[in-house]
Structures are given as C-alpha cells and as structure tokens.
Amino acid sequence: MRAVRCVDGRATVVELAAPAGEGVRIKTASAGVCGSDLHMLDLGMLGPYTIGHEFAGWLEDGRPVAVEPLHGCGDCGLCRTGDYNRCPANLADIAGISRDGGMADEVLMWPEAVVPLPTGVDVRDACLVEPIAIAVHGFRMIGLRGDMRVAVIGGGTIGQTALAVARLTGGETAVSARHDAQNEAAARLGAAPLTDEPYDVVVDAAGTSSALADAAARCRPGGTMLLLGTYWAGMELPAMDVRVKEIR
Numbered sequence: 294m295r296a297v298r299c300v301d302g303r304a305t306v307v308e309l310a311a312p313a314g315e316g317v318r319i320k321t322a323s324a325g326v327c328g329s330d331l332h333m334l335d336l337g338m339l340g341p342y343t344i345g346h347e348f349a350g351w352l353e354d355g356r357p358v359a360v361e362p363l364h365g366c367g368d369c370g371l372c373r374t375g376d377y378n379r380c381p382a383n384l385a386d387i388a389g390i391s392r393d394g395g396m397a398d399e400v401l402m403w404p405e406a407v408v409p410l411p412t413g414v415d416v417r418d419a420c421l422v423e424p425i426a427i428a429v430h431g432f433r434m435i436g437l438r439g440d441m442r443v444a445v446i447g448g449g450t451i452g453q454t455a456l457a458v459a460r461l462t463g464g465e466t467a468v469s470a471r472h473d474a475q476n477e478a479a480a481r482l483g484a485a486p487l488t489d490e491p492y493d494v495v496v497d498a499a500g501t502s503s504a505l506a507d508a509a510a511r512c513r514p515g516g517t518m519l520l521l522g523t524y525w526a527g528m529e530l531p532a533m534d535v536r537v538k539e540i541r
C-alpha cells in the first residue's frame with residue numbers, strides 16, 4: 294500500500310506492506326495536511342511513522358468514520374475525569390506523530406479512536422472533524438455565546454474551522470487572512486468584514502507572535518483571547534495589552 298512518510302526531511306510516498314496486528318482497520322478516504330505536519334517536517338521531529346493526524350475513512354464493513362488521533366493512558370486522574378486530551382502519556386502515542394497515521398491506504402487504530410459519521414457527512418470531508426473538534430473544544434472552554442463578536446487571526450484550516458464553529462452561535466465573526474483564497478473561503482462560511490471595533494473574543498489561529506500581538510490589539514478590555522494555533526517558534530506575549538486591558 295501507499296503511505297506518506299518523512300524521508301530525508303521531505304514528505305515522500307513510500308510502498309509498505311498493509312498493517313498487521315491488533316486494532317481496527319480503516320481504509321483512508323481523506324487526510325488533511327496540518328500546519329504542525331509542516332513544522333515537524335522542518336524541525337526533523339517526525340519519526341519513522343506514516344504522517345497524518347487529521348483523517349477519516351471506512352471500516353472493513355464499509356461504515357464511514359472519523360478518527361480521533363490520540364487517547365489518554367486511561368488510568369490517570371485526567372483520563373478518569375474525561376480530560377484525556379491533557380494526559381501526559383499522549384505525546385508518546387499520537388497517530389501521525391508517534392505512531393502510524395492516516396496518510397496511507399490503510400491504518401490500524403485502537404477501537405476508541407473510531408467516531409462513526411452521521412448520515413449526511415461525506416467521509417471525504419470528514420478529515421476536518423479533528424480541526425473542527427479543536428475549535429468546538431476551545432469555544433466551550435471560554436463559554437462562547439451568540440451575543441459575542443469574534444475575530445479570528447489566520448485563515449488556514451484552524452482559522453476557517455474556528456469561523457465555521459463560531460458562526461453556529463449566530464454571532465458576528467470576522468477573519469483576518471493573508472491570502473485571497475482564504476478570504477474567499479471565509480466569505481463562503483459567512484465571515485463578516487473585519488472592523489477596527491474591538492472584539493469580545495479574538496482567536497489566534499496562526500500561532501505566531503505577530504498574530505498574537507494583532508489578537509491582543511483587537512481584543513476589547515476584559516475580552517478573551519483563545520489560542521488555537523501552536524507556537525512552534527515560541528511566543529512573545531503582548532504583555533502591555535494583556536495587562537492593561539485585563540485580557541483573559
């Protein structure tokens with residue numbers, strides 16, 4: 294079967310034997326390229342595993358499923374209270390990073406990773422379930438309501454899925470994106486024009502110090518910043534805005 298792995302620092306399609314052993318067999322239908330995949334390629338952080346932690350496919354009986362790429366140890370206090378995404382054991386066992394992921398014709402996953410898709414969700418779109426879940430989780434953490442104005446900094450997958458999820462509350466949501474294609478996608482998802490009026494919630498979906506500074510500048514006093522990006526190059530805190538505006 295085909296699989297995408299890091300060979301000499303580059304994402305490369307290689308031929309492998311189909312996976313054997315324990316687990317639920319999933320035939321991949323779709324896989325997303327995460328910004329983190331590109332950073333990990335650049336930083337030489339990817340091991341001898343198949344790349345891809347955003348993916349969906351079919352079980353052997355043909356049922357379409359999305360895949361949750363991590364699971365906790367199942368045993369610690371965090372796992373027992375349902376916060377298994379925070380389990381320290383996760384880093385050693387994430388599909389596409391520290392074990393084989395979804396950019397292959399087939400992959401074996403633990404049974405709890407399988408999330409059956411409801412009728413009407415195309416399995417070819419369902420590689421977006423993982424980034425959408427990140428946005429849903431983040432907005433739940435900050436208690437997003439429909440009367441809050443939201444700005445999203447960054448127009449990649451995380452930015453677009455944050456926009457789509459925020460729009461479900463019915464509130465005004467704007468996106469600051471760099472590229473025309475990203476702005477067009479945001480417009481199709483119902484983005485409002487970005488204004489200079491301070492926002493109740495500003496999402497950093499880019500994961501850079503300049504995006505964070507922009508987020509802090511656009512946040513109203515007493516507002517909230519939601520950091521959904523990953524700061525691969527570290528982070529410079531826009532300390533004065535955060536301090537003076539009492540941004541949470």
Ligand SMILES: [Zn+2]
Pocket residue numbers: 327328329330346347
């Ligand atoms: Zn990712």
Ligand SMILES: [Zn+2]
Pocket residue numbers: 365366367368369370371372377380381382
């Ligand atoms: Zn645990």
